[in-house]
Structures are given as structure tokens and as C-alpha cells.
Amino acid sequence: VIPGWFSEISPMWPGEAHSLKIEKILFQGKSDYQDVMVFQSSTYGKVLVLDGVIQLTERDECAYQEMITHLPLCSIPNPVKVLVIGGGDGGVLREVARYSSIEKIDICEIDKMVVDVSKQFFPAVAVGYEDPRVTLHVGDGVAFLKAVPAGTYDAVIVDSSDPIGPAQELFEKPFFQTVANALRPGGVVCTQAESIWLHMHIIEDIVANCRQIFKGSVNYAWTTVPTYPSGVIGFMLCSTEGPAVDFKHPVNPIDANDSQKSRPLKFYNSEIHTAAFCLPSFAKKVIDAK
Numbered sequence: 001v002i003p004g005w006f007s008e009i010s011p012m013w014p015g016e017a018h019s020l021k022i023e024k025i026l027f028q029g030k031s032d033y034q035d036v037m038v039f040q041s042s043t044y045g046k047v048l049v050l051d052g053v054i055q056l057t058e059r060d061e062c063a064y065q066e067m068i069t070h071l072p073l074c075s076i077p078n079p080v081k082v083l084v085i086g087g088g089d090g091g092v093l094r095e096v097a098r099y100s101s102i103e104k105i106d107i108c109e110i111d112k113m114v115v116d117v118s119k120q121f122f123p124a125v126a127v128g129y130e131d132p133r134v135t136l137h138v139g140d141g142v143a144f145l146k147a148v149p150a151g152t153y154d155a156v157i158v159d160s161s162d163p164i165g166p167a168q169e170l171f172e173k174p175f176f177q178t179v180a181n182a183l184r185p186g187g188v189v190c191t192q193a194e195s196i197w198l199h200m201h202i203i204e205d206i207v208a209n210c211r212q213i214f215k216g217s218v219n220y221a222w223t224t225v226p227t228y229p230s231g232v233i234g235f236m237l238c239s240t241e242g243p244a245v246d247f248k249h250p251v252n253p254i255d256a257n258d259s260q261k262s263r264p265l266k267f268y269n270s271e272i273h274t275a276a277f278c279l280p281s282f283a284k285k286v287i288d289a290k
């Protein structure tokens, strides 16, 4: 460990550790579920860390929040009801709130401390909670989805941490089945789906499970987030049986109905949407073969 530096050491990415220079530690706490820390970095703004794993930095969170939200929501013509599982920092809510067609945004986050810390230290991320369409449910996303009437949502976004810790169940087959049940026919789900450089086996299992459960489209997309392990993160994009969804070609260009023209997108655009589904051969072999 280098004094004055934060290193992201984890058995989930053995033998490597991304480091950020610390200017000042702003918060350290322990919730019912995990250790929570916020620090001011030298070059990436403020940083949110859960159980020693970087969740977001002010400098590059736009890449993740915009892609995980607009890849699914630009793929269906008229989202009305959306559910976010996880995402307690509020960044996905901020992006979902751009769609004027949306009438209801539910969010189920298990750890209230993440919500409170984000509101205190990341106001430009937690701004998503200010939208009147948002309802926060503090609890376990698995239980929440089991209680949701079938066919309730047009879209579900699973903005989880990694499969070690509170989010473990969000990577397992029963959870994907409850998501499929909660979606309308032709509804879409987008989940945080790790790194093709680090987690090809996890991704292989997720793709196999999704192909069994989601009878519409099943695709894997990826993007660059410098402060995530290996510098990239992926997403599973799945749709239920019903009106066809072509994830690779957006039908609902966000700029057509973006209610927040005062705060333009920093990362997402329709070209990078389509490009996100282009995979290197080692990943394509595994993902497209399933």
C-alpha cells in the first residue's frame, strides 16, 4: 500500500489494482451491509468506495450511468414505467428522468447509507432523487421484484455492485426470472455485467441464464470507464417475448425527448450506442455462441 494512495485490491481481479491519489478522506462509515468511504482524489474528483471497491468517481461516472440507462431506454419507443435495482447513488435516476414519456420511476436500493452519502457528497449524481416521478424503496431488490405484479414495467435497470457482497443474488438465475416476470411483453432489462477482460466465466453463465429466461433479444454491450477494473464494464441487454427489440439500433433517440437540455449528455450518443455491441473475438466467441 502506498501512503496517500487508494488501491482497489480484490480477489475479483487478482494480481492487479487500480490506484487513485487521495487528497482527503471525506467520509468513512459502516452500514448494515458494507463499509462506505468517500475521498477527494487528486484527478478524478470525489470517489465513492464500497467494501474497498470503487463505485463511481465524479470525473467518469457519466460513462457508466449514461450507457446503462440509454442503451435500454433508447431501444424501446415509449418507456412509461421504469424500475432501478441498486443505483442508490442516484446517477441512473438522473439519466432515466430525461425521458418525458416516463410517468413512474421506482428504485429499490438495499443500503440507505449509500443514498444519504451520495446526497451529501455527490449532489450532481443524487440530483436524480429530486424528480417527482421517483419513489425510493429501501430494501432487497430480490424481495421487491418477487412482490411486483407480472408485466408491471417497460424497463428494469440493475445497477449493482459486484457478485461478492450484497449484490451476489443479483447475478443468479432466480433473480433474472423475477425480472422477466416483472416486465411487460417486449420489455427490456439492462444489468451491470462485469468485464470481458476479467470475468468471461461470470459473463458466460449470465448469458446462458439470460438466453433461457428472456425469449426476445439477448445482447452484451460494453464501454470504457477508466476507474473500473481493467478500464471497461459491460451490460446485459435482454428483452422478453413480445414486440421485437433491436438493441443495436436505437428507435428512441434520447435527444428527441430529453427534458434536460440544460445538462447535455457527456458520453452517450447514437453512434457509441451501436458501437457498444461490437465485441473483440475472444468475447464474441463465448457470448454469441451461447
Ligand SMILES: NCCCN[C@H]1CC[C@H](N)CC1
Pocket (backbone or CB within 6 Å): 053, 054, 055, 056, 064, 087, 088, 089, 091, 159, 160, 161, 162, 192, 228, 229, 233
Ligand atoms: N452506480 C454505481 C456503479 C456501480 N457499478 C460498479 C460496476 C463495477 C464494479 N467493480 C463496482 C460497481
